[in-house]
Amino acid sequence: MNKYSLIAIKCSLFSLVLIIAIAVLSLEMSDKNAYIIFTIIGLLAFAIILLSFIGFLQFLKSFKEPKKFQMLFGITINLFFLFLYSYLIPS
Numbered sequence: 001m002n003k004y005s006l007i008a009i010k011c012s013l014f015s016l017v018l019i020i021a022i023a024v025l026s027l028e029m030s031d032k033n034a035y036i037i038f039t040i041i042g043l044l045a046f047a048i049i050l051l052s053f054i055g056f057l058q059f060l061k062s063f064k065e066p067k068k069f070q071m072l073f074g075i076t077i078n079l080f081f082l083f084l085y086s087y088l089i090p091s
Contacts, residue, residue, distance in 0.1 A: 008074040012051075013077075018048050019081075051081075052078045052080075052081040056078045
């Protein structure tokens, strides 16, 4: 297995963990800490965009590997987060 595909899979799994962190922070919101939590959620969303972009670039470097399932998993998750958060940031 190529080191680039491992980096792409790690980026996609770390993006999933950050999504869970955003969900937990959204549940813990109250009136007095709303601004802080919104700021943290925005920073986490930006980190997910960066990780997805890095994972996608690493996937493109490891495109000719025989491990099709791992490549499909990495590209699907990274592109999903990249498109999702790229759409949500301007809106």
